[in-house]
Amino acid sequence: MNNQQEHFLGVDVGGTHLKIGKVSLQGEIVSFDKEDTTSYREDPKGFNACFVEVIGKYLKKYPDIQKVGIGLPGLINKERTTTLEIPAIPALDGFNLKAALLEQYPDKSFCLENDASAAAMGEYKFASSKPSPNFLFITMGTGIGSAAVIDGEIFKGARGNAMEMGHMLSRGNARLETLVGRNGILNILERMVNAYPEKIGRLRDQELGTHLLVDTAREGNEVSLLTFEEVGDILGEAIVSTIRILDINEVYFGGGISAGLEFMMPALEKTVRQYLTRYYTQEVQLQKATLGNNAGTLGAAALCF
Template structure:
């Protein structure tokens, strides 16, 4: 059975996995993104590392790659990757094809890839149309419409993290840094008891406290839920899709945001939307990026709408 390489390119780490066609991760490794900056030639180091990985897997012919940013419509050139500016304007598809002429590469936005992975490999039956949100360092978004990736007019639709949210970008409010800013602001005005310490506060600490019913942590997640719920109202109204899946590293907070998220959405959506509204946590977890990147290798997955 053919296996694929899935590469999830991130600002802090690059995850690589050997993935079977059934979605099993057979092996994996992680490369520190900053380590590729040594010597001042990020692109050269990236390609050299990939060469070594491919040498370890000579039977792999197809490689999928998810990247955190915008791409050209033909998916050959990386346009804007704020977390890895060294990639901006690089025709990575052409570069890789020239260096490895016997391999096939598919490059896609990382949230799109993760949504595709969820569609193909979730342990539950997925709808043909759904919105996918990733919560992590930033906030990513994707939509699967009629089983295909929705990419918008020029290839970069569904940048949910960059829609306006109370005068700022949504990811500035509820991305990892925004979450901490919101938590510190909430803590300064919080009157109740909490065992969350301002000086050791991070997303893991907030989630730990929420599991213990800490009132402060639950208040922070209520605020996050309200902001995300507001963003979903706009997205659902535009796309007319009522199935929403939440993934990414911070989706572990799902149980603490779902109630207020639905409450917020119920204020602004009519019964037409609410009657069939389903919001679920994505199932692939930390492997979503790698598995989703591998799913790009399926020929039927390459068509965009």
């Protein structure tokens, strides 16, 4: 087989679904499926056996595929064989997934990784922006996910689960994720709406949501812009601390709320430049990740390289 035509299976594991993509070496998703996993929880075989089984379904569907990458929403061991704490799927806690997969499919190879780290690898391998071998990756969605690529490899830290920036302590000892995860951002927006009733424009009597926040910010709504300013400040502080710990100064932002990155950026940049010396700021880069909704599947596939 021509090596350029090799394909990989990327499996993005969520709380209720698997996203499964057949991905080319160039980062093209040539085939995509979504599997609902909610029934696995009640299945007498147990979630884990069902999960292993469904992987087999796709290995059969794509017999040319030798390598499978799996992105998992939680903590895994440093050897990347056993899932430790997967809050969205407790059945996976402490399960040697790699051994179970290899037992069923001994002629295939499997790479397990935390989902944010997988997404960072996707960005590293496939992004048109060509990240350098050292960058910080932050996904802003329901929660805050993060990962670091150092010297071209996922930074695992001492025990395997580095880069839980969402749980760093920020203002008043709140977790970063509490402050600027989806709900945190909507709390800030609500506070701003109440503080500046005369400036809310078409936010009046609407159900506040992040899409509306981004849309109104784009229209120049002052309350929405103030909200993003505060988010940028808070996120910027956490980034400053992380830069001081990792000496990494190229940062990519992904996830749904990164659609509003341009509105956070002035506060983000100001905070970063205010608290860092020239050694750090002269080459600092803050920019949007490029893979969008495909980051999970592409990232999982990128683990195979």
